[in-house]
Every structure is written in C-alpha cells, then in structure tokens.
Amino acid sequence: MAIPKPTAERLSQLARLLEQRSTRTAPISSAEIEQLTGWPSHTIRKDISALNASQEARADTPAEQDFSTPSGYDPAKLALAIRKALGFSGERGKCCIVGLGRLGSAFLEYAGFQGSSFDLVAGFDSNVNRVEILKADFPLYPAFKMKDVIGRLGIAYAILCVPPAKAQETADRLVECGIVGIVNFTPAILSVPHGTEVENVSVIDALGSLTARLAVKKSATRSEK
Amino acid sequence: MAIPKPTAERLSQLARLLEQRSTRTAPISSAEIEQLTGWPSHTIRKDISALNASQEARADTPAEQDFSTPSGYDPAKLALAIRKALGFSGERGKCCIVGLGRLGSAFLEYAGFQGSSFDLVAGFDSNVNRVEILKADFPLYPAFKMKDVIGRLGIAYAILCVPPAKAQETADRLVECGIVGIVNFTPAILSVPHGTEVENVSVIDALGSLTARLAVKKSATRSEK
DNA sequence: CCATGTGAACGCTTTCACAGCT
DNA sequence: AGCTGTGAAAGCGTTCACATGG
Numbered sequence: 001m002a003i004p005k006p007t008a009e010r011l012s013q014l015a016r017l018l019e020q021r022s023t024r025t026a027p028i029s030s031a032e033i034e035q036l037t038g039w040p041s042h043t044i045r046k047d048i049s050a051l052n053a054s055q056e057a058r059a060d061t062p063a064e065q066d067f068s069t070p071s072g073y074d075p076a077k078l079a080l081a082i083r084k085a086l087g088f089s090g091e092r093g094k095c096c097i098v099g100l101g102r103l104g105s106a107f108l109e110y111a112g113f114q115g116s117s118f119d120l121v122a123g124f125d126s127n128v129n130r131v132e133i134l135k136a137d138f139p140l141y142p143a144f145k146m147k148d149v150i151g152r153l154g155i156a157y158a159i160l161c162v163p164p165a166k167a168q169e170t171a172d173r174l175v176e177c178g179i180v181g182i183v184n185f186t187p188a189i190l191s192v193p194h195g196t197e198v199e200n201v202s203v204i205d206a207l208g209s210l211t212a213r214l215a216v217k218k219s220a221t222r223s224e225k
Numbered sequence: 226m227a228i229p230k231p232t233a234e235r236l237s238q239l240a241r242l243l244e245q246r247s248t249r250t251a252p253i254s255s256a257e258i259e260q261l262t263g264w265p266s267h268t269i270r271k272d273i274s275a276l277n278a279s280q281e282a283r284a285d286t287p288a289e290q291d292f293s294t295p296s297g298y299d300p301a302k303l304a305l306a307i308r309k310a311l312g313f314s315g316e317r318g319k320c321c322i323v324g325l326g327r328l329g330s331a332f333l334e335y336a337g338f339q340g341s342s343f344d345l346v347a348g349f350d351s352n353v354n355r356v357e358i359l360k361a362d363f364p365l366y367p368a369f370k371m372k373d374v375i376g377r378l379g380i381a382y383a384i385l386c387v388p389p390a391k392a393q394e395t396a397d398r399l400v401e402c403g404i405v406g407i408v409n410f411t412p413a414i415l416s417v418p419h420g421t422e423v424e425n426v427s428v429i430d431a432l433g434s435l436t437a438r439l440a441v442k443k444s445a446t447r448s449e450k
Numbered sequence: 451c452c453a454t455g456t457g458a459a460c461g462c463t464t465t466c467a468c469a470g471c472t
Numbered sequence: 473a474g475c476t477g478t479g480a481a482a483g484c485g486t487t488c489a490c491a492t493g494g
Binding site: 004006007040042043046068069070071 | 462463464465466467471472
C-alpha cells in the first residue's frame, strides 16, 4: 500500500510546515491546515488516512500512531509519522553542496535546514581557493576528494550548483560516488541512470508555472491557492 | 479547452529545453524528446495534441500552427507555440529580485535567463549599502522605491529572497505594488490574496520529494525518469 | 514506412457524504 | 457537537492502439 506521489509531496511539505512552527504544540485541525496551505481539508484528511494505511502495513513503531486527538492532530507526532512513512528510517538525510560559486555558497548560511530532516555535511568545489576562503559549519573539500568523502560519510544527496556547462559531467561523477538524489539548481537538463533521482529547481520553470496558472485563472478553473 | 496543469508544466519545461538548444534547427521527434526528458513519447505527443486543441479554440495566429514535419517537430516553432498557448502574449515577462543577500545577489549573474521568456529588470534591498555596492546588468534600488519602480516598469513577477522573518511582510507589500506572481525562495509559507500566485522553491521540499520517490521506488512503482 | 495525432479504456487522485470516535 | 477517518463516486490525466498524413 504505497503512498501516491501527489499525496507524498503534500505530506512532505506539511511535515516541513509543522517542523518549522514547532513552538506550537496545541492540536491542529485539518481546517486550520487548509487555511495555511490552501489544500482543501478533505484532501488533507485523506492524505493522512493514506498515512495510517501504510503504517499498518509495516507493523513497526506501534506507539507513534496516535497523532490524532478529539480536536485535531498533534503537530510533533504527526510530523514524525509523516517522515517515517516517507522513508526516513529515523536517520537524518545527509547532503552535500557541489559547486561553491555565488549560488552554492549562499547555502552555507541558509537557515532553512534547521528543523528539517536533512543536514548539510560537506561542500565541494574544483577551485581550491574558494574551498579555503569560504567558511561554514561543516567542512569544505576540493572536488577530487568527492569520492572519498561521500563514501566515508555516507552522503546520499547532492545539491548541484556548478556552472551549466559542467552540470552533466558533474552529475555523472556524483552518481559514481554513490549519490542517489540530486537537487539540480543549474538550468541544464540532466540525464541520470535508473535508481538515481533528479529534482529540478529552476527559477525559469517556476516563473513558467506561475504564468501558466495566472493564464488559466482568467478562465474559470478552480484555484490551487 | 484549458490545458491540464501537469501537461502545462511539462510543456513549459520542454519549451525551456528547446530554447536552450536553439542552435539545433533540425526537426526533433517525440522519441528524441523522450530520451532527453524521460517522459514517454506518447505523453509528449498527447501534450502537444492538447496544445493543438487549445490553439484551435483561440483562432488567432493562424500561421504558427505548422510546427510538425514528417520527421518530427520544428524546435523553434514548437517552443513558440507552447509559450503562446501558456499565456505568453508575445511579450517577455518582467521580473525583479527582492532581497539581495547571499541568495538574491547570486541571481545577478545567473545565466539561466538568457534564452528564456523572462527578463530581470530590477533588484531591491532594504540595505542601501548593498544596493550601491552590488553591480548588475539592470538597476538596483533601495526598498522604498519598490512601488514606484514596479508600477512604472510594469513588473509582474518577484523573486523573493529576503530573510524568512520578513518574508510575509515583504510579500504583502509586493502584492500592493501590483506583483501578481511570486517565486518564494524563503522557507516561509506565504499567504496571499486571490489573484496572486506563489510558487515555492525550497531545497528542503526538493529533498523531501527525492526521498519520497526513492522510497516508493523500492516497491515496484514505475519510474518517472 | 516513418512519425504524428487522437478517441477510448484504464487507473489514479480528488471529492463527497456519512459513519465513528472522544 | 466537533473533528477525524474512510468507502464509494466522480473527475482527470495517462496509456494504449490504431487511424492518418507526408
């Protein structure tokens, strides 16, 4: 009983939302989540229902299932349950930044990782100078140490911020090093072998989506938010 | 006959892909696109079919419909037809960057806008110092000039890169200034009035999607790429 | 023959409406 | 009473298989 992809995507965002506002411990209702996210409350309940179903299938962690109270969901427990159902196995996901130019180095001081389920544990750049000049809470390495470091630390994800011309070549190398997920910030379209996943993050595509949605709105389609 | 959202998203990416490789003028087949993007060729043909349908509905631009040749699609004509169908009205979309910290200033030298249908035409920051120190191909302004500049230039889109704590407040202001689409790079969840669209770009969510997809793969689901 | 183009069947996701729990 | 939880129905997007056109 696998979780449908759109559902997984929503749940993932929901978990992030809950983790961010972790100061709030009072139960949160599906109606309240609707207000925050724009997703209809029944969709949310259905998503969480799918979560229950998948949790029963794997009969482990028997205690963490009671995230629902008479007046809503327990934020912390719900977030945890989502993360587990989406394959988090308790451990935090290890990520590295590849390419420490303007964009890549911006992540060195990015606040968004706190409270998430992922950690930045390394950075790489082919320019040794940059590696030495830049400072971060985690170590930075020259590119030739990629294989060694990624293997040793067991890094699963890479955030790709190299120049477009080097994107494919670098991606190939990352796959060889054992990376299974790439967040691609370059405008290049990557092709990777089966078993590896790419998520493209492109301002241009984001702008395209916006334009498309705005154009559709002028007709009479229901808004997503 | 509106274009379905998933279809629109694929077409938008396809258009970007074609625009990027604009040196290539030979016809491109759906099979070739499959290789490049990972989407099955029938999905692509169907998407383009939807494009035809929507073009017939609006009976304008009668000449630009013949993008298909006996051995594939004409790249340039296809890209143009997609952009038009997705609401591009010929004009290029004007964007501004709001918040010129590490992340925001990275866009000042971002290559991805070339060959796209969007132009960066302004940047804003509340720190006057930054505005004066940074250099770009387009003018940078202190934040208090937002209303004036956005109105005067007719800017429709904003790329939001301010610190999370100021995100909502800044978004409110952008809406007041007439911005209709926001690409939100902050980890904050924004709420905006109807008629305005937000596209969230979050590394954390991207990582979440990757994890979800990788987890599902271990079962027996068909891969997307 | 090649590749496009599209109605029709299929399968998945969302929506609905109501049962169940506290 | 209020909110969660879920089978059943409806709505959509994808897949298939074949008709069509250069």
